Amino acid sequence: MNFRIYDTATREVRDFVPLEEGKAGLYVCGLTVQSEPHVGHVRSGVNFDVLQRWLRALGHEVTFIRNTTDIDDKILAKAAEQGRPWYNLAYDMHRELDRAYAALNVAPPTYEPAATGHVPEMVELIETLISRGHAYAAEDGSGDVYFDVRSFPDYGQLTRQKVEDMEAAADADPRGKRDPRDFALWKGWKSEKEPRTASWPSPWGRGRPGWHIECSAMAGKYLGDAFDIHGGGMDLRFPHHENEQAQSRAAGQGFASYWMHNAWITTAGEKMSKSLGNSLTIPAVLSEYRGIELRYYLVGAHYRSHVEFSFEALDEAATGLRRVESFLERAGVTTEAGTAELADLPADFVAAMNEDLGTSAALAVLHDTVREGNRALADDGTAGVASESAQSSARHVLAMLDVLGLHPHDPAWATGASDVTGRLEGAVDGLVAALLEQRTQARADKDFATADAIRDRIKAAGIEIEDTPAGPRWSLGAPPADTRGK
RNA sequence: GGUGGGUUGGCCGAGAGGCGAGGCAACGGACUGCAAAUCCGUGUACACGGGUUCAAAUCCCGUACCCACCUCCA
DSSP states (O other), X not given: OOOEEEETTTXXXXXXXXXXXXXXXXXXXXXXXXSOOBHHHHHHHHHHHHHHHHHHHTTOEEEEEEOBBOOSHHHHHHHHHHTSOHHHHHHHHHHHHHHHHXXXXXXXXXXXXXXXXXXXXXXXXXXXXXXXXXXXXXTTSSOOEEEOXXXXXTTTTTTTOOGGGSOOOOSSOGGGXXXXXXXXXXXXXXXXXXXXXXXXXXXXXXXXXXXXXHHHHHHHHHHOSEEEEEEEEGGGIXXXXXXXXXXXXXXXXXXXXXXXXXXXXXETTEEOOTTSOSTTBHHHXXXXXXXXXXXXXXXXXXXXXXXXXXXXXXXXXXXXXXXXXXXXXXXXXXXXXXXXXXXXXXXXXXXXXXXXXXXXHHHHHHHHHHHHHHHHHHHTGGGOSOOHHHHHHHHHHHHHHHHTTOOTTOGGGGTXXXXXXXXXXXXHHHHHHHHHHHHHHHHHTTOHHHHHHHHHHHHHTTEEEEEETTEEEEEEOOOOGGGXXX
């Protein structure tokens, strides 16, 4: 069975056929680094990370390019507001984003080009567009260069819109434009309003690139004239992706074969916006939840479905994940992250993933396998040793988790955890062990009042106790509900 | 005005003509000193009104409500 993906351009699920057998070229629009990343931003990162991992699992050699936009109007405006250099803000937020990705086990791409590092490539592309009659320098002396929408008959093809129905682009003073829908490829430097550091030399004078041209230039540079998949968030379809495609194709390139767009995370029914409250920034959420829990929550919904974010739902997801983790612990099996192979995965799981990354259905297979394993474990009696059947289930579970970037022993989850965390765990383990010894003695003496009092005290400290055939086990309980997300 | 998406059980969340995805919660049973964990069992959900069909959550027509994009956006 083939891997099939929903292509936004054709609005249908199609077999994935790479341009070159065994290879996959993937370009994803990353973020404009202008503020702390929130849950919505990171959803895109996680979704395309799953895509990338799945392509690899299927045996493709993946070249994954994800850009960052480190110069634009908002960055300049925010930096000015905060009284610091724009490049400092961008760099700072970029590091914040890297931390967020790392905390969610989003693997780094093959390369992460930044717009400011590719100005010559953009200038080259703009020159090509001008020479082919698809772009022109504004005649008002502003130093702007525009893409000539009317010169490219396919404009609007990606989002099925007619040029006549579109509203005018507001990205520059319309006086220099031939058509109000023309969009900026290059923005002349406004010396009185913008810092000189935010301008680069060009044949049209100092200036900076328009928003869309960077992706055309960088995708072309790193993936070639034609490549397989282009991804990004739903809101980028228009104008960003429409314009990218227009630029690249007008320049004679084939560009992307497939377009994939991830849906939104909303809060209180509204799109999460950078201007909204910041309780949902990644650092804030990770102060209450483990990265693996947030990732599991995000993977649980199909990438094209809207998700209404709530801490209640995140709690549920965390509980569900703990069920899986608890099974693995009791089965006593572990594997190394990143070693899963297609052969280790249940056929139903593979089928689910092959159908446009059906992660929800894939998790259903995961849970079915966990139940099988638990059943085997329950049948294993009191010997305390997991049977071959239970171990086999555990290996399947680990392989599935691995492919989804949810392997519990992936060193990535240790990101941010210092040595102190490990030492603290050891210390807690020692203290709890001492208390548990007392409790075990009390139980042996049939002094259940004392035994239960000890258990209650441990529980009050946020630690759950389970009695197993092999003796008591402790684990950290869920965070108290009344403190979350504040 | 143009383009696209959505409404599924107490909750989250898949599915897209025919055996009730899965999770969380709840209830009953097993296990346990009691719990916890685990296992077994318990649900006749698909916004509304029509229609097509042997069969509709799924297709068609209509209605209501919600959301996104239309040049800042993951």
